[in-house]
Amino acid sequence: MKVIFSNITNNTFARSAAVGLAKAKLMAKYYTTIAVFEGNFWDKLSSITKLKEIQRRRFDPILEPYVKTRPWREIGRHIASKAKISSLTKHETGFFNVDSVSKELDQRVAKNLEKALDTGVLGVYSYEDMALYSFREAKKHGIKCLYDLPIGYWREAHRLLKIEQSAWPDWASTLTGFNDSKNKLAKKDEELELADAIFVASTFTANSLKAYPGKLAPIHIVPYGFPPVIDKPRDYKKDDSRKLRLLFVGGLSQRKGIANLFKAVEDLDEELELTIVGYKASQECKSLDQALKKHNWIPTLPHDKVLELMQQNDVLVFPSLFEGFGLVMTEAMSQGTPVITTDRTAGPDIMTHNKDGWLIEAGSTKALREQIEYLIAHPEEIEAAGKAAIETAKNWTWDDYGRKLTEVIENTLSS
Structure with a gap:
């Protein structure tokens, strides 16, 4: 019983989820864009001062046997952003925008799903805006689609934030969540429709899915973990003169x-x-x-x-x-x-x-x-x-999050 995992970055919740799967021997492959491991090409490249931020893509060593990268469009996105060539990163239309990076990675996962069946793959785990093509292909082969929604559902977001537009008209330009095209929103809904299980990190996100106009797969709430606590005593002293x-x-x-x-x-x-x-x-x-x-x-x-x-x-x-x-x-x-x-x-x-x-x-x-x-x-x-x-x-670390998420995934694949 194995899972194919994909995420374009190495953010904390994706990394913790992947480590949990690897420790439980459930990881088949982890598809991403850039992955820094000790001594590899990206590690050496990050030693250049101007490229130091690549270190943010450092992965836990346990994931090295599983990681498959697709870096070039993501590199293009960063170069275009640094050079301030906004046409290349423009929302939904730029060649190097985040949606194009996600689409390319998602299509690569889809392309490799059929042969993954021979290695015991029973599920593919992916995130909002990164899952459509792999989920479509997974359905053809009886592979379960495990969907992670990090942010609340878009229909509920529109409903609540339209209230803010009316209440705070001078601040309306800061509400950028209305910029997605109808086509992109339809893709979000199709991802949800294809999902066999939905994973969220809060009760609020789970409740926002009540606005979905149809029946959904089971929703599992697994809160994200806390980072390591402060390693020295905290000074809370406050005198009457301090604000x-x-x-x-x-x-x-x-x-x-x-x-x-x-x-x-x-x-x-x-x-x-x-x-x-x-x-x-x-x-x-x-x-x-x-x-x-x-x-x-x-x-x-x-x-x-x-x-x-x-x-x-x-x-x-x-x-x-x-x-x-x-x-x-x-x-x-x-x-x-x-x-x-x-x-x-x-x-x-x-x-x-x-x-x-x-x-x-x-x-x-x-x-x-x-x-x-x-x-x-x-x-x-x-x-x-x-x-x-x-x-x-x-009492609730990132390791705890990874273990709990893995436990729920394992139960889902076994059912």
Whole structure:
């Protein structure tokens, strides 16, 4: 019993899922674009200063026997992005856009499925926008289609975010999730229709699939894991003269509730400092530009520096209005930084309100303001929540995620 796995990058959840399959002896092949292993071509190339970011594609050594790469279109995408040749990476139409990279990899998986039957392959595991061709081919050969939806379902996203367009018209340009063509949206629906099992990381994502206009395969909720916790004691001391330090990390879009956040902290300059880390989702939003001038804005930081910044702040604020999970929350909690988040993230799955974090109603500026004001008045509760967040993080690691996901996959293939 084996699984073919595919993902165009080496993000944390794909890597952890693949390692879990490999450890359980269920991995047949892992198709990707670029894979760095000790001493290979990509490892040597990444030693060049300007190409150092290739190191982000480093894979766990256990996966080396299984990995098959298709790098050239992905390389073209990065070169075009660096050179700022936007026509080549333009959404859906550019030769090197992310959809074309995904399509090419997906087609390669499909091409190799028939002969994979001889090696005991019973399933193909792939992700949204990366699965259509391999799933179509898998159906011809009785191979089960295992579908991973990292972000909530598009129909529900459109419904909820149209409300934001009306409520915050000055921020509408930051809501870029409406740019997909009808053809691309139809492909997303076909992937779901072909799936024999659907894997999501939060209850919110699972609930968003209720908007699908048809019958779906069983949905399995397996929350993503926490990174390693802080390896030194966290200092929570706060004297009366120091302001509450709030941190936001993420794309600067109203999908993340950024307008609600700026409104919630209005006129609280004497009580708090707000630091924002993230790229602008739009260069055409004057309201965003004006708000950023009032606070500490850092467009980008290396990941290790983000973790350090989390340790220097009191609370992470993540008021997202549509989020498949929200990895920034688990990162903050692992650093002892408790989180204020909404019921449209994985918050309800990974934290307990008033224990290791705080949950508020999505889209409610009033609820967000009240929670911030409460923490200004009760700073001692931040330390208790931060220590509890570390304990929560210890109890569900990325290894735990990989093992649990593998267990569910194995049960699915056996049924």
